[in-house]
Amino acid sequence: MLMNQDKRVSVRRCASYSPDAVRAAVAALADDLIGGWRSIVPPGARVLLKPNLLKAATPEQVVCPHPEVVRAIAQACIDAGASSVRIGDSPGIGSTRRVAEKSGIAQVARDLGIEVVEFDETATITPPQGFWHRSFTIAAEVLRADVIINIAKCKTHAIMGLTLSVKNLYGVFVGKQKARWHFQCGRDYAHFARLLVELAYTINPAFSVVDAVIGMEGNGPGNGTPRHLGFLAASRDMVSLDQVVADILGFTPEKVPTLAAAQSMGFDISPEHITIIGDNPKSLAVQNLRPAARMHVQGPLPIRMLAVLLDRFMTTQPTIDPHTCSGCGMCAQICPAGALASIGTGVPPRLVRRSCIRCFCCQEICPQGAITARDPLGVRLLKHLRLE
Numbered sequence: 001m002l003m004n005q006d007k008r009v010s011v012r013r014c015a016s017y018s019p020d021a022v023r024a025a026v027a028a029l030a031d032d033l034i035g036g037w038r039s040i041v042p043p044g045a046r047v048l049l050k051p052n053l054l055k056a057a058t059p060e061q062v063v064c065p066h067p068e069v070v071r072a073i074a075q076a077c078i079d080a081g082a083s084s085v086r087i088g089d090s091p092g093i094g095s096t097r098r099v100a101e102k103s104g105i106a107q108v109a110r111d112l113g114i115e116v117v118e119f120d121e122t123a124t125i126t127p128p129q130g131f132w133h134r135s136f137t138i139a140a141e142v143l144r145a146d147v148i149i150n151i152a153k154c155k156t157h158a159i160m161g162l163t164l165s166v167k168n169l170y171g172v173f174v175g176k177q178k179a180r181w182h183f184q185c186g187r188d189y190a191h192f193a194r195l196l197v198e199l200a201y202t203i204n205p206a207f208s209v210v211d212a213v214i215g216m217e218g219n220g221p222g223n224g225t226p227r228h229l230g231f232l233a234a235s236r237d238m239v240s241l242d243q244v245v246a247d248i249l250g251f252t253p254e255k256v257p258t259l260a261a262a263q264s265m266g267f268d269i270s271p272e273h274i275t276i277i278g279d280n281p282k283s284l285a286v287q288n289l290r291p292a293a294r295m296h297v298q299g300p301l302p303i304r305m306l307a308v309l310l311d312r313f314m315t316t317q318p319t320i321d322p323h324t325c326s327g328c329g330m331c332a333q334i335c336p337a338g339a340l341a342s343i344g345t346g347v348p349p350r351l352v353r354r355s356c357i358r359c360f361c362c363q364e365i366c367p368q369g370a371i372t373a374r375d376p377l378g379v380r381l382l383k384h385l386r387l388e
């Protein structure tokens with residue numbers, strides 16, 4: 001094992017975003033694990049809240065953590081005696097303040113007299129010994145904080161199966177750094193997953209919370225469908241937390257590459273070694289959560305070899321719906337591989353298949369939900385034949 005893991009996870013039922021219900025659940029999460037928020041927020045601490053601010057979307061679109069969750073956590077930090085509480089992230093596209101405004105989180109910041117900060121300045125951080133990566137250039141704001149609270153939204157994800165607490169910290173890469181890493185990892189999703197785990201444990205937040213009151217299924221993480229899940233979960237250890245949430249959602253580690261990567265690095269995610277406190281996760285089990293399209297063909301070895309040979313027909317690629325697309329060009333702007341050729345304003349961009357590295361950044365940020373990760377013909381056929 002590479003890290004000392006505190007493998008305790010708190011799960012608390014929370015039926016709605018009513019302020020009282022969320023406040024009670026957020027207090028209980030910390031009471032369960034650390035004896036209250038004062039244990040992680042010493043008096044005078046500078047706290048950074050890192051919510052998932054992927055893109056400008058309303059709370060009803062369930063892209064970002066709900067503002068009441070952010071409010072309850074921020075208030076708990078203030079009450080614990082923090083000298084400052086700041087909210088920061090680097091969205092996929094657009095400014096942090098714009099995303100925070102639309103998500104309702106900026107209003108929370110105004111109500112509580114705290115600040116929303118842009119991640120624009122960068123600094124270098126050295127990962128722990130034994131990690132593959134030797135340095136990360138991340139938002140300097142992260143290094144200025146004494147305490148980092150990681151606030152993830154529970155959503156399906158086109159290439160990582162689910163986006164939970166580990167994936168949420170990808171937002172500490174500033175602007176084009178995110179595209180650069182996507183490009184560097186290319187179609188090697190196992191490498192990308194390992195990068196995410198190494199980055200998350202280099203940042204090593206004091207506490208991670210997953211907002212799964214209303215999560216997202218289907219075309220996540222930017223354009224899926226809201227799904228009532230009814231709980232909040234938290235831990236000091238991200239892979240234990242993600243493992244417990246994935247289990248509630250019915251996703252095995254093979255379907256969540258960050259969990260598989262963590263396992264390969266020596267993290268212990270065996271359910272029998274994780275202590276769950278609070279509500280019984282079995283009573284929260286979610287049936288048939290609709291995943292985003294699967295990126296990799298699974299099944300017996302011959303089927304996987306066939307998939308490599310018939311790449312075009314067996315590998316999921318982004319598909320643009322020309323009727324929904326407004327031709328805004330954002331996807332072409334964000335594409336790290338230059339695989340989307342902008343033909344003109346108001347016209348859907350053209351996908352250059354051979355250049356696409358299938359990072360699905362375009363699908364995440366499309367404001368119209370016009371891009372889907374659709375199963376190609378070969379995968380649909382295999383599913384039909386029940387071979388996959």
Ligand code: SF4
Nearest residue numbers: 325326328329331366
């Ligand atoms: S697919 Fe989406 S992001 Fe791309 S041009 Fe169309 S509306 Fe804009």
Ligand code: SF4
Nearest residue numbers: 335356357359360362
């Ligand atoms: S087209 Fe979309 S999935 Fe392909 S490389 Fe560009 S952003 Fe990534």
